[in-house]
Amino acid sequence: MNSRRIMAAFPSAADEQVTLANWRQHPFNEWAFRNVRELLPTANIARAAAPAPLSFAPRYLDDVSFANPRGETVGVGEALRASHTDGIVVSHRGQVAFEWYAHGLTPDTPHLIFSVSKSVAGTLGGILADHGKLAPDAPVTRYIPEMEGSVYGGNCTVRHLLDMSVGIRFDEDYMARDGDVMNYRRSTGWELPDPAVPPSNLRDYLRTLRPNGAPHGETFHYVSTNTDVLGWVYERACGVSYAKILSHYLWQPMGARARRLHHRRFTRRRPRRRRHLRDTARSHPLRRDDAQSRHQQRTTGRPRLVDRRHQAERQCRGLVARRPDESVSKRQLPQQVVHARPARNAVCRGRHPWPVDLHRSGQ
Known part of the structure; x- marks a missing residue:
């Protein structure tokens, strides 16, 4: 078609x-994700009144080649077209070095980011903790008492x-x-x-x-519902909607240019968001740990997720993966971000796929 x-x-x-x-199937998803x-x-997640300016240092990367998983040498442009990529932005040392758009996506078009939203939620959790709004070691039921009796009751913590x-059994x-x-x-x-199934809502x-019988805190098990509960915890901790929390503590302070959207339905909030690629570039300093990014981190209340990167890496080494494939792709996910060694890089991953790769050594 x-x-x-x-x-x-x-x-x-x-x-x-x-x-x-069909909205998640190709080719229908080219339209749906926009x-x-x-x-x-x-x-709506309100944008900044004065967006942070982006500087540009364009480079031609289409012909840069690399070896694909099959050992074939391909160029960046060829790989982007072959993989049906909608868009990509490369930022280097605070400047946009490369942009590429296809399938109707433009710099002004939002795009669904799937589970990269988990990394946004984790960053927001660090900011809320630094502002004294969130106690990471508190039980979930401190914020959501009605979770008692579920897997998120008892000694399950934020x-x-x-x-x-x-x-969790999931x-x-x-x-x-x-x-x-x-x-x-x-x-x-x-x-x-x-x-055949009565209608329901997420909450x-x-x-x-x-529960699945495993103690909390010992086994890594990637489950999206954990992030849904996390967003619910944020709402109870702050007394306002998730969209307002994200706007106030992250989206506006980082100088986002575009309004952002997150999905809501019935009596719940599911953190699956849409963002512009250039605003993804604006958010990169929040996860870098160098002098150039200190000012932007201070304006948001520097996420302690960055400060605790070394502690997080130690934590992820102590977790046992539930399945072998989890140990490869998602095991190292403390604070909702994949911490990839070597070079202490960080990777935010989403479905279809939607990756955000941060290479600290290469800035």
């Missing part, structure tokens, strides 16, 4: 429409949510057509409802989750 025909007419032909049944607001309820070390298998992930997606409105669904 020609992706340019998708949602181009009004009304579009049935086979050219984006729906909840237009999530037309598919799902969202909330830090367990941040470190993905909750002993199989995050994105390819499954039934089970935990499908029930989760239906509770958020991301999937078509099942007529009610989160209270049904149960």
Whole structure:
């Protein structure tokens, strides 16, 4: 199918429409990931009144070559086209060095960032802790008493949510057509409802989750519901919505140029957001640890996640991965950020995929 025909007419032909049944599938996702607001309820995250300026030092990187996983030498431009990449921004030493856009994406177009939102939530947690709004070692039930009786009750703490070390019975298998992930997606409105299952919402669904028998804090287990509960904790700790918290403590202080959107539905907040690529470049200094980025970190209340990077790396070495694939791709996720050694780089990962790679040694 020609992706340019998708949602181009009004009304579009049935086979050219984006729906909840196909919006994450190619080629329909090329339109959907730029237009999530037309598919799902969202909330605005207010931008800065005076956006932080970006400086540019353009470099031509299309012909830079590298070896792909099959050992073939390919150029950057060729790889971007072959992988159906929507856009990329490369920032070096505080300057935008390279931009590339396709499939309708532009510098002024928001794009869904999937689980990179987890890293944003973790950064926000560090800022809230530094402002005295959040106690990372407090039990979840201090903030959400109604979680008692679920896996998030008892001695489950906010830090367990941040470190993905909750002993939860949940199989995050994105390819499954039934089970935990499908029930989760239906509770958020991301999937078509099942007529045989009563309607639900995310917060009610989160209270049904149960432990798997493993103690909290000992086993790494990547589960997206942990971040949903984390956002709920933030709302209770601050007494306002997640969108307002993120705007006040991070989005506005860092000088974001564009309004940001996050998905909401029924009586819950799911932290899946849309951002402009250039605002991703603006946020990089928040996770760097060098003199050039100190001023921006101070304006947000320097995230203690950066200050505690060495402690976080020690923590992740002590966690046991639940599955072998988790130990490779997501095991080192203290404070919702993958800490990749060597060179103490950091990687924020999302589905389809949506990566943000920070190479501290190369700035």
